[in-house]
Amino acid sequence: MLRLGAPLDFFFNKLCVYCMYRHSRRDLNSLLENHGLALENMGATAAQTVSGATSTGTHGTGKHLGSMSTQIVGIRMVLADGTIMVADEENNRDLLKIGRVGLGALGIISTITFRVVPLWNMKLSIIDMDLTELLDRHDEFYEKYDRFQWGYVPYSDPPVATVMLRENTDEAITPGGCWEPTVSVKEQPCVDVSYKTLVDSLERYDNRTIYTEIEIFVPQEHLKEAILDYMSFQESVREQHDDSRGTLFTNIRYIKGDDITLSPMRGRDSAVISFTITGDREKTGDYGEFEMYAKGLEDVTRKVSKNKDVA
Numbered sequence: 001m002l003r004l005g006a007p008l009d010f011f012f013n014k015l016c017v018y019c020m021y022r023h024s025r026r027d028l029n030s031l032l033e034n035h036g037l038a039l040e041n042m043g044a045t046a047a048q049t050v051s052g053a054t055s056t057g058t059h060g061t062g063k064h065l066g067s068m069s070t071q072i073v074g075i076r077m078v079l080a081d082g083t084i085m086v087a088d089e090e091n092n093r094d095l096l097k098i099g100r101v102g103l104g105a106l107g108i109i110s111t112i113t114f115r116v117v118p119l120w121n122m123k124l125s126i127i128d129m130d131l132t133e134l135l136d137r138h139d140e141f142y143e144k145y146d147r148f149q150w151g152y153v154p155y156s157d158p159p160v161a162t163v164m165l166r167e168n169t170d171e172a173i174t175p176g177g178c179w180e181p182t183v184s185v186k187e188q189p190c191v192d193v194s195y196k197t198l199v200d201s202l203e204r205y206d207n208r209t210i211y212t213e214i215e216i217f218v219p220q221e222h223l224k225e226a227i228l229d230y231m232s233f234q235e236s237v238r239e240q241h242d243d244s245r246g247t248l249f250t251n252i253r254y255i256k257g258d259d260i261t262l263s264p265m266r267g268r269d270s271a272v273i274s275f276t277i278t279g280d281r282e283k284t285g286d287y288g289e290f291e292m293y294a295k296g297l298e299d300v301t302r303k304v305s306k307n308k309d310v311a
Contacts, residue, residue, distance in 0.1 A: 016073055016113050023050050026202065029195045038119045038194050041065040046199040051109040057101045057263050059272070060198055061149040061253035063142065063220075067265060069100040070258050074113030077106060088113065098261045123169045124178055124197040125189040131159035138224060141165075142254070151251035154234045155241065166197050179203070211278040212285065214294040216301045217264040220254060223271035226304040227252065230273065233296040240292065246277040246285020248293065273297060 017037065019028060026046040032038055043058040050068075059067035074088035077099060085107070087096035099106055131152050134141070141148050147166040152159065171191045176183060178192040179201040190197075200208075218226050230250070241248070251274045257265050264270070275293050277285030284290075 017116050019050060019112055019114070024048065025050055025053055025199070029199065032116060033119060033193060033195070036119045037116045039068065039071055039114060040117050041071070042068050042195065042198055044199055045205065046195075047205055050112055050114075054100060054112065055102050055104055055109065057260075057265070059253070059255045059265070060147070061255065061272075062147045063254045063269065064146055064256055066256045066258050067101075067263065069260055069263065070256075071115050072096070072100045072112055073115050074111075075099050075109050076111040077109050079107040084110075097259065101260045101262045103262060120194050121169050121171065121173060121191055122194045122197040123167045123171060123189050123191045124185055125165045125167075126185045127163050127165070128160050128186070129163060131161045134161035134163065135224070135228075149251070149253050151249055154231075154248045154250060155238060207281070209278050209280055210282070210284045211276045212287065212290045213274055213276040214290075214297060215272055215274040216297055217255075217270045217272050218301050218305055220269045220271045222301075222304050223252070223273070226271075226273060226301050229300045229304060230297055233300055234293070237292060237296070241289065242286075245289045246279050249276045249278065250274070251276070273301065 017028075017032065024046065025042065025048055028050055029039070029042075029046060041060045041062055043053065043060050048058065054067075054069045054072060057067050057069055073096075074086070075096060077085045077087065077095070079085060085092060085095060087093065087099055089096070095106070099109070102109070134150060141150075141163070145165050145167065149164040149166075150161050152161045169191055173192050174180075174183065174188075174190040178185065178190040178196050180190075181203065183190050227250075234250075253272045253274075255265050255270050255272060257268045257270065260266060275290075275297050277290040277293070279285040
């Protein structure tokens with residue numbers, strides 16, 4: 001298990017780290033940094049335990065990058081009858097294939113072994129641009145940037161897309177790094193160790209506003225049709241929206257397909273369309289309004305994908 005000062009092990013000639021289920025992703029990231037290592041990809045919030053994040057297929061963005069679960073090369077699981085099972089690339093491979101995204105259905109994961117990579121620097125840029133221009137140039141951005149991500153606030157005038165770009169770099173870390181509270185990434189791109197451009201800081205997490213979110217995974221090739229239809233739906237219910245009920249946001253990310261049995265990315269490269277309604281630091285936005293937009297997203301994506309390949 002990974003503890004401060006403990007050696008990191010090499011398994012099967014791959015650089016790996018073995019950690020307990022209860023470690024938060026934030027703790028794991030910090031401990032890996034101390035050893036000059038990192039996870040290759042991860043989701044934006046680091047408060048979850050590593051077992052909770054991986055068991056639910058937590059992902060970031062990256063057309064050539066899988067979810068956190070694809071970085072698992074071994075698990076130790078306690079079954080309902082108390083049996084302890086070890087699954088890795090040499091033992092119980094079918095259990096490993098299922099258990100990496102097991103939703104807690106198979107048993108309790110007690111340890112996880114991750115494949116890790118040497119720590120590296122990334123540049124984070126956040127830019128606003130005309131939403132129509134972004135849609136016109138979507139394929140250009142998708143091809144050029146491995147970690148492309150964008151979103152928009154419905155009903156903004158003029159319509160604006162917020163684009164997040166992360167690029168590997170040899171540049172030095174920005175003074176204070178990307179987590180420095182005074183750093184405005186929209187004004188000036190920042191450079192930091194990789195995970196600090198991917199996840200929130202503890203300070204920002206503690207000061208977050210509460211939101212409700214739905215994510216729909218569609219085959220990447222269906223994204224543009226789906227998002228245009230969803231924009232049309234949002235416009236059709238515009239008169240039913242009340243700003244006092246919450247702030248709306250639609251976000252788009254990309255993730256490489258995998259072969260994990262219960263993964264929403266199984267067997268195909270996916271685009272992830274998420275819709276959120278945000279309230280304040282005490283409560284989320286109006287649930288009735290969220291439900292309307294969430295059902296609209298479900299209906300649109302099922303129609304575009306002909307009721308298939310939607311997760």
